[in-house]
Amino acid sequence: MSEKEIIVSMKDICKSFPGVKALDHVQFELCSGEVMALLGENGAGKSTLMKILSGVYTRDEGSLTIFGKEYGDLNPKLAQEVGVAIIHQELNMCRHLSVAENIFLGREKKNGIVLANSEMEKEAAAILEELKIDLDPRQVVGELPVSKQQMVEIAKALSTNARILIMDEPTSALTAKEIDDLFRIIRDLRAKGCGIVYISHRLEELQYIVDRVTIMRDGQYITSMDFKDATMDQIIANMVGREIKEKFPRVTCEKGRKIFEVKHLNAGRMVRDINFSLYEGEIVGFAGLMGAGRTETTRAIFGVDPKESGEIILDGETLHITNPKDAIQAGIVLAPEDRKKDGLCTKLSIRHNIALPNLDILCNKLGVVSRRKENDMCADAVKNLKIKTPDVEINAGNLSGGNQQKVVVGKWLARNSKVVIFDEPTRGIDVAAKVEIYNLMNELKKQGIAVMFVSSEMPEVMGIADRIIVMCDGRITGELDARGVEQSEILTLATRFENKMASAE
Amino acid sequence: MTAFAGLIIIYIAFGIINPTVFSGQNIMNLLRSMSKYLIIGIGQSYVLITGNIDLSIGSVVGMSAMIAATLMTMGVNPVAAILITFVCCMVIGVLNGILVGKWKLPPFIATLGTMFVARGIAYMVNGNRNTDAIASGVGKEAGETFQNVFYYGKTLGIYNTFWIAIIIFIVFFFLLSKTRTGRHIYAIGSNVDAAKLSGVSVVATTTKTYLVSAFCSFIVGLILCGQAGMGNMEAGNMYEMYAVAAGVIGGISPLGGTGILLGTLAGASVWQTLENGLNMIGAQVGIQRLVIGIIVVFAVLLDVVVRNGVFKKKAPSK
Incomplete structure (x- = not known):
């Protein structure tokens, strides 16, 4: 592998949201040509840190250096220009548009004032070819399986000449074979000198691709080390703070x-x-x-x-x-697969969400909701499932992924x-x-x-x-x-x- | 609640320019004119919270006024006329509910259709003419009673129209914030798939919101009929949009899932205070409309700014 240099350096990053200190003096470093696993429990601050790096959030404190240049406040567009691309946990695709249209979304090529569709399709095909992804650039994204949509996301990121690639839970929706394909792509990118930040909860897959790990817990930086020097027990213990x-x-x-x-x-x-x-x-x-x-x-x-x-x-x-x-x-109750789509009303409070399927129990004959019964039910759910939240009036959408899942499960176990x-x-x-x-x-x-x-x-x-x-x-x-x-x-x-x-x- | 603060500032500002703003009679008039907008605003808010819209409100208002007036000029007992009108208005509500809830038509299109249908009926009931005075059919005494109940009469020194609005407000405030149906309305507006998987009947709940909207329009139709003492085919014109304005100024999100009826109350109050004040200082109708337009945009802008924290720190978007 070629000589490694530090391409991202984040120092003493702090970030607060109303009521929560999401990041507390966090350090992070990424070198070229390496895959860095960013590990931590839900709500540890991994996603927040990466959103700062990709310009989605602005930091409250701390310094951010990318390719040796220090940056003030980034925005997503500037981050993209610098070469940072993020592939989100939830896919951000326009389902009605084609693969090529998605790849070039926001950077469409034009002939005069008309879209240069054939040119974009050709270029998209070339990118897909390079990644050895078997896809027709004219296919509509919504018709593709999730795994292929993810590949399109990666292709989109690479088409912007990204050299710092952040992947948030990329394998959670993939099958074993698709994961192999993804890892092959990641290895290729690493060989080309890209720096890759890899966020995953599936620790067993780290051994196949990861070079270094950075571990966070409760918004704080815990440690970072070479993966080969670490044992799985060590990593887990650092993540959860206990064995x-x-x-x-x-x-x-x-x-x-x-x-x-x-x-x-x-x-x-x-x-x-x-x-x-x-x-x-x-x-x-x-x-x-x-x-x-x-x-x-x-x-x-x-x-x-x-x-x-x-x-x-x-x-x-x-x-x-x-x-x-x-x-x-x-x-008979069902805790569904896709919590964002089928499980949660993200704009409503935790209390409303937990009560929703149980209103028959919580209401009197006239259909009036008993606040007392409702509060008891929510308190039980929060306690039994260890939902981490200051109180139940917070919008469910503001919780971390794991806690959202607990609300989905909790609302069904309350009856x-x-x-x-x-x-x-x-x-x-x-x-x-x-x-x-x-x-x-x-x-x-x-x-x-x-x-x-x-x-x-x-x-x-x-x-x-x-x-x-x-x-x-x-x-x-x-x-x-x-x-x-x-x-x-x-x-x-x-x-x-x-x-x-x-x-x- | 910024709306309430804005309300007081607006009110005092106009009062300084023209002290009659503070006079008892003006306050009475203000409360009465506000009532109409509050009632239709409540109806529209119910629909908006589910993430839909009801464009048929104004036409149902007109239909209500025309059917009630036509029947009364024919000599039908006012109570019977009101009941028949009620049934007719509810039919439009059910229709909206089926089109949007069951057949999944885009609410904008579905209620655009029923908007024309209801206005067409309003024209047709009296053969494309406004009605004569209702007293000509039911007699002077019954006609006056009708007008007093809905518009000119006072109870405890305050116009009945305002009392009607307050009763409707309290009932629907309670329904929305304290009952199972209310929860279902919010759930559908926030995430219709999750609501369905939680056992919420989307068709029934959507229909209920359109019924509330049709009911509110029905009441306002009677108020307008009482005010004029006759039926006007154009009654309620544009009210669906006034209803959106009242809700939106008060923080009801047109995207669904958020907002409370207290906001609609604030929205209707701010708007009517503004209109009343502008009137009192002698501003022309053109200026009035222009200012309302700016207020609507400003209110939503303020809401967006507060929520997304453009001036503050960014809130988590997840």
Whole structure:
């Protein structure tokens, strides 16, 4: 690798938001040709620090030097000119525009006053080619899977000649193969002398690409070190300020009676002839690749999407669920996958969010909300889920990702349910918060509530679930006992596409 | 709440220029003229908080005034006339709710359609003419009673129109801030997908907001009918926009999810105080409109500035 020089140096950075000190004298350094992992729990200040570097926020105090030049207040445009590009956790794509249009958004090329579409498409194709991404620049972004959209984001960043690339949780929505592609791209960029800041909660993937780590906690700089000198336990201990004993706490319960059964459920192409049962005292994991139809299955059960046929049986009774309200009233709840889109009302307070699905409990016969009951419910949720917030009147949108997720889960656990469906409950949240979510699921399991746990992260499915149902392409392709299961077995089932099955049936 | 502070400043400023602003009669008139805008503002605010808009308000006001007046000139008992008018107005509300809530039409387009439909009905009910005096049908006494109940009469020394507005305000303030329906309205405005997944019926809730809006328009139609003592086909013209102005000046976000009815009260008050004051110091209608326009933009600008902290530190955008 070529000679390394310091390209970013941030010293004593402070930043306050109303009521919160987000950053407290933080240091950060990045060299050319390295991948720096920026680690910390949710709310540690990683995203805030990177938003300062990319000009989204302005700092209150501290100095910022990029490529040896000291900068005052940056703005996103200036940061881009300097060569800083950020790929956000939430994708910022215009879904109705094409790949090329997105890549050149805000910097469109023109012939006179007319857009030079063919030129932009050609250039976009060249960038995609260089990154070895197989995409048609004319395709509409909204039609692409999330992983490809992410690739477009990266292509967009590189098309601005960015030399400092910030990636915030880039792999959270990707499959193993797509992660390999991404890492290949990252390695290429590193070899070209780019500096890459890599924010991720998936510590197990760091070993494949990271050179150095910087660890933050509660808005403060903790340490930075070469990755090869650090052990995983050391990193985790620095992140959470204490040692986490078990990454996947498991409790054993007696498997009881059958609570919930789905028979011959069909709902569109992604939900085909689904049959399964949930029993008292067990967590059933749903594994599979992205787009295997697991989310669609949960949505069909919960009555969000229409069902074509099939039976849903709870405690021996067949239910007729046509909308989420029916499901909730029957005692089935769903903590959805995409919290920004489906889980939270970000403009409303935590109190309003937690109360929303539980207003039937909180209201009297006239529909008037009891503030006392509501406050009790929220206080319990904040306490039980350890939601970090000064009070429940804060807008849910102002919380960090992990705490938002806790609100989503909390609003469903505030009522007595018989079946709880979790769809990717730990996506994008840190180790400690993950363990808290696992503990909650275990708690439900102990109470005899049926837990359906959809996750794309195999280690957690294997570590937490008692039974694993694997889906592929809208069908259930197998069921495994979690005890002694091998990752390869799940993967085999998860990739058993229909053409292979054709001869067997 | 900046609106309330602004209100007091505006009021005192006009009072210094022309002390009759402080006179009892002027205050009474001010409260009465404000009432109409407060009522339609409440209706529009309900719709705005869900992130939608109701353009049919003014036409429903006109329809209400015309149907009630036409029936009364035909000699129909005023109470019966009011009930029939109520039903007709609610039909428009239900229609708006179905178009927007169930069939997912863009609210701007759907209510633009019902705006023309309702105005068309207002024209048609009396054969494209304004009505005669309502007293000609129901008699002098009943006609006067109707006019007094809705416009000219006083209770406890204050015009009935104001009392009607206050009762409507209290009822709908309570409904929005303390009940399940109110919570559902905010939830839909903030994130319709999350609301649906939390068991909120989007169709029912959207329809309820349009019903509230239609109800408020219905009441204002009766007030205008009481004021004129007859039905005017153009009654309520532009009221849907006045309603947006009242809400927006008071901090109701047209993007949905935020705002409280106290803001609408403040908005309607600021606006009417301003109009009243400008009137009292002899400003022309043109100037009045111009100033209102500036105030609307300024109020929203102020809101944006406070929220995004252009003058302060930047708040987290997440």
